[in-house]
Amino acid sequence: MSQVTSLVQSVDWVAIAPPTLTAAVALVVLVADLFLPAARKPLLGWLATAGLAASALLLLPLVDGHRRTFCLTGTPEACSYVADRFTLIVQFLVLAGALLTALLSIDAVKDHDLPAGEYWFLLLSSAAGAALLPASRDLATLVIALEVASLPAFALVGLRRGDRLSSEAALKFFLSSVAATAVMLLGVSFVYAATGSLHLSRVAHALAALPDPRLATLASAGVALTLVGFAFKTAAAPFHFWVPDTYVGAPLPIAAYLSVVGKAVGFSGLILVTVQGFPAYADVWGPALAVLAALTMTVGNVAALRQDPARTHSAIRLLAWSSVGQAGYLLVPIAAAGYAHDPAHAVGATVAYALMYAAVNLGAFAVAALVARTSPANRLVDYRGLYHRRPLVALALGFFLLCLAGLPPGIIGLFAKVTVFSAAVDAGLGWLAVVMAVNVVIALYYYLQWTALLFRPAQAPAEEPAGPSRAPIPAALTTALALAAVLGVALSGAPQLVLRFAVGALL
Numbered sequence: 001m002s003q004v005t006s007l008v009q010s011v012d013w014v015a016i017a018p019p020t021l022t023a024a025v026a027l028v029v030l031v032a033d034l035f036l037p038a039a040r041k042p043l044l045g046w047l048a049t050a051g052l053a054a055s056a057l058l059l060l061p062l063v064d065g066h067r068r069t070f071c072l073t074g075t076p077e078a079c080s081y082v083a084d085r086f087t088l089i090v091q092f093l094v095l096a097g098a099l100l101t102a103l104l105s106i107d108a109v110k111d112h113d114l115p116a117g118e119y120w121f122l123l124l125s126s127a128a129g130a131a132l133l134p135a136s137r138d139l140a141t142l143v144i145a146l147e148v149a150s151l152p153a154f155a156l157v158g159l160r161r162g163d164r165l166s167s168e169a170a171l172k173f174f175l176s177s178v179a180a181t182a183v184m185l186l187g188v189s190f191v192y193a194a195t196g197s198l199h200l201s202r203v204a205h206a207l208a209a210l211p212d213p214r215l216a217t218l219a220s221a222g223v224a225l226t227l228v229g230f231a232f233k234t235a236a237a238p239f240h241f242w243v244p245d246t247y248v249g250a251p252l253p254i255a256a257y258l259s260v261v262g263k264a265v266g267f268s269g270l271i272l273v274t275v276q277g278f279p280a281y282a283d284v285w286g287p288a289l290a291v292l293a294a295l296t297m298t299v300g301n302v303a304a305l306r307q308d309p310a311r312t313h314s315a316i317r318l319l320a321w322s323s324v325g326q327a328g329y330l331l332v333p334i335a336a337a338g339y340a341h342d343p344a345h346a347v348g349a350t351v352a353y354a355l356m357y358a359a360v361n362l363g364a365f366a367v368a369a370l371v372a373r374t375s376p377a378n379r380l381v382d383y384r385g386l387y388h389r390r391p392l393v394a395l396a397l398g399f400f401l402l403c404l405a406g407l408p409p410g411i412i413g414l415f416a417k418v419t420v421f422s423a424a425v426d427a428g429l430g431w432l433a434v435v436m437a438v439n440v441v442i443a444l445y446y447y448l449q450w451t452a453l454l455f456r457p458a459q460a461p462a463e464e465p466a467g468p469s470r471a472p473i474p475a476a477l478t479t480a481l482a483l484a485a486v487l488g489v490a491l492s493g494a495p496q497l498v499l500r501f502a503v504g505a506l507l
Helices: 002-008 017-035 043-059 085-111 114-134 139-157 164-195 200-207 213-232 243-249 254-278 279-305 314-337 343-372 391-405 409-428 430-454 475-493 495-502
Strands: 068-073 076-085
Touching: 017 043, 017 085, 017 114, 043 114, 076 085, 076 114, 076 139, 076 200, 076 213, 085 114, 085 200, 085 254, 085 343, 114 139, 114 254, 139 164, 139 254, 164 200, 164 213, 164 243, 164 430, 200 254, 200 279, 213 254, 213 279, 213 391, 243 254, 243 314, 254 279, 254 314, 254 343, 279 430, 279 475, 314 343, 314 409, 314 430, 343 391, 343 409, 391 409, 391 430, 391 475, 409 430
Parallel strands: none
Antiparallel strands: 068 076
């Protein structure tokens, strides 16, 4: 009897509370949808928003602790769930991003006649998986969390029934993600075959001392295939082809969700498998990620530069290609961790950049959602003269774009780019720092071009938005826009606090 009892793992409910509550609220929303009449369906949106806010508040009891749960009996260092600082930062990013997405969605669900119960259940389910992933410390839990975050997103992208663009976007997103998962699972199986373990701490120890050269070859192949799988998830070139069409076809709040929370999921998983699971193979993943970073930022920025302002959905396409370019910047510190003596500092640069990017990119999508209410085509020319119609909204969008460009007054954007640049230089990746500098200059052109467009008067009546230009902004959309702006200004006022909190988060 004592042997059987010793095999039972204890569960730290406080540590797992944030993703657990998110999943529980998703089930409550799904059941409530069966009983609520159509006129009261909007209550589901506010219930989902409150659930995400409560889940974020459950992070507060974990701030001072380093909690572990689902650990192997007799081996307390091999755990499947760890709530350390890295976990808390990424979970905050995920839950805050999902909360802002929920605020953007409240009116979008009603305006586009989306099925409310399914929409909110899928969004909360995806957020629960995304919150679980940064705490995962074994490869099985990591893959499961990644798929729990991804599978509902396929349905969310294609939820606009009868819309050809939405259906095509969902199909392309689904096929690319399934291919990525298959490649990743093959890589994980190779790593497991070589090491005999799925826990990242044990995998790292086993990879450092493989007795057979044939096992080392198998492990190298597993590491490479796992990286390819995550390259799809992070939209790294040349595995980025699904991004622009998916963002255009998806409901606008879901495009915002994928650009921020989807990236947080991919990059946190990539950090865990490389820095914690495969440090012995830094000579494999370090150079590979450096090349991917250079290629991704170049492809993304050049494609964004070529957007036709008069093309339908050109504003969303520019944001999509911009997100690909930003993914390249996020890859730089992870690649630098393969060369650096202090991987924690390099990883901290990625986390700090992700926090900045999440706030301002969600803000840019919030403005795009507002413009889409009167200009469904969402062309760049539809933003011309926005300052004369809605001064505060135009100033907010200008601030978000300057943050993404890394120009004052968007100090947090400048600070984040300098931090990433320093990580590359400190790791001896001078060539990658030069490529990044060139891409930052390229990106300046299209960000400033869009910013300048906001303050130019419309030249022709055809460029004015259809419908009332001074119609009141919905309360939920106003709240999302205000939160993003306040967070961006606060981070610009004290950017050093972000890096100080982020550096050393993983190790």
